[in-house]
Amino acid sequence: MSDRPGRVPALQQVPPDVVCLPDYAAHARERLDDNAWAYLAGAAADEITLRANRAAWDNLALVPRVLRRLTGGHTRVELLGRTLAHPLLLAPVAYQRLAHPDGELASAHAAAAQGAGFILSAQASTSMEDVARAVLPEAERGPLWFQLYMQHDRGFTRELVQRAEAAGYEAIVLTVDAPSHGVRDRERRAQLKLPEGVSAVNLARLPPAPRTQIDRTQSWVFDALMPDAPTWDEIDTLRSHTNLPLLLKGVMHPEDAREARRQQVAGLIVSNHGGRTLDTAAPTAWVLPRIADAVGDAMPLLVDGGIQRGTDVLKALALGARAVLIGRPYMHALATCGAIGVAHVLRVLRDELEVAMALCGCRTVADAGPQLFFEAP
Template sequence: MSLSALQQIPADVANLADFEAHARACMSEQAFAYLNGGAADEQVLRANRAAWDAIKLWPRVLRDLSGGHTRITLLGREWPQPVALAPIAYQRLAHPDGELASAYAAAAQGAGLILSAQASMPMQGVAQAMLSEADRGPLWFQLYWRDDRDFMRELLQRIEAAGFEALVLTVDAPVHGARDRERRAGFKLPDDIRAVNLGGLKKPLDLAPGQSAMFDGLMPRAAKWAEIDWLRQHSRLPLLLKGVAHPEDAREAQRRGVAGLIVSNHGGRTLDALPTTAELLPMLRATMGEDFPLLVDGGIRRGTDVLKAIALGANAVLLGRPYVHALATAGALGVAHALRLLRDELEIAMALCGCKQLSEAGPHLLWQTRL
């Protein structure tokens, strides 16, 4: 697979937020509503961003920072920077090159990539784009559970054969949230865009009169703890769970051998009455101990946000909507530029806070209001 001709970065783009207006101009109203909207009144969508803004850094000065870097080690491999592209579905809604463009950009910038199960480009081509770069970040595959074990077994085999290095099961979205903005826009997938890696059709609901489509149809098919055990038994890849919010669920995941958690409220797209990820992160770090892998997403826009997340206990962060805005604006070059901007801002924040490497970032780097 090849990419479209390179596009230009607009001259007025100085940070990740600047891509949004350009993305809106490049996309249909329906596609923008789908990719950018949240659930219900979008309170969580707004609160995620506000929570990072509310955290203040407390810098140290006059330190020797020569030899500093943004590298981390997670799940047995080195990451050039603590950033991965979050799994976002149907990226061809934003740009014809879709997930392939995102993969080339991530590989070029040393960022990780988590490919959505609902990707609109074949997983093999996306994996090849990442694997061809020696200094790339990690390559993971995100799953939604489908109540068809034969299908899931075959999917796991394809994921491993393509070269993916870990599985990420999304557990906080067994059903769609009530996404009003998307419904008002009348969003429907175009005929030429589909989840190309998910062959076949889901089984139709078989309901008796008076039964609930939700509680008698959809929820019996949703993943439960037994499915976590099944996935670990049928794949050699480490398994992370995305969307665990409660400490008891986090402890249960750890007991069952899960390799890590992604602290997420689905970018505000599922339940519009959740804590922000910046609030959840330190609680889950305290629950899981200092060595258990934790990543976080939701509202990350600045390099200072990345440093704040590391200081609160994250090992790495996921970047979501901003890279889709960059993709819509300028394809692979746009995503690469967004990642470079974020890394540059992270290095600036580290330097100005007296932080030579990210292992030095902790709660002491954050200002706490004193009486």
């Protein structure tokens, strides 16, 4: 473990040198110890997918249109029966109190203030009920969703879903791309350990997994972990436990997207877990148009992975996404200056999106399409 000192207190305002999302990273690094930084900034193995996600958005070249009538333009989108002011949501990130003492409450308040969606992680360090009570009364808030991992105790999984519905969450987001942890070398080098007072509080009552006896001829992954991994056969069962719409997060292959369409799930989030599970997985900007071709208009698509500029958001919309999720940038902002930083991230990204739309001749997000590129990827 490094001798780097513990977390430096967050600032009370946005630093004057922060004008865009990438600017927050250096400030966050100053305030987080190696332990928290490894978890919040790291990815799997050589972190190739982490870098590729960002590069893929950069490598898409926009072809702007000019002299178009743009008066009355807006960023509104329709998503699961709601009209949102803009297509921005905060991705589920676990253990946010690693970044700031207010953790998920700060992020949820910031999202509500900016009309953005907020997806609470199953491994949140704040209870789902506390987050819901804090933001549901906000009239202009975006959607509040709960992200779920299928637990080894399926009865406990059912209880989580039903708790979320009772608390007022509006959708369940099942993460499907992490039946095991990725090989996170940065976390192992930092000897990652959650500090006292930070835990997955919503999983506190999860019964311990039965002790798995395996011998040297067996695989810890395939013989101990995979028996509890979810399968397509369980999607209908999960939906039977709730009236909430179910989205799948982590779909990257067109065949899986087609199966999800057959299963009539409510939506898909094209995601490679920010590069935190399978390193060298394809960047989401490459995958998104292929998933869009596979599902057509059957369900809304969302995407995450490396998005940090308004032009990235416009490109995602042009490739078939209805909305985007951001992750690391708002964690960096949370670590830097708490809720005000997260709110600033959302405001900056929305402003950048509007500028990008205007400069590309898009009056509404519906105007964004493959015509923004000479050749769709």
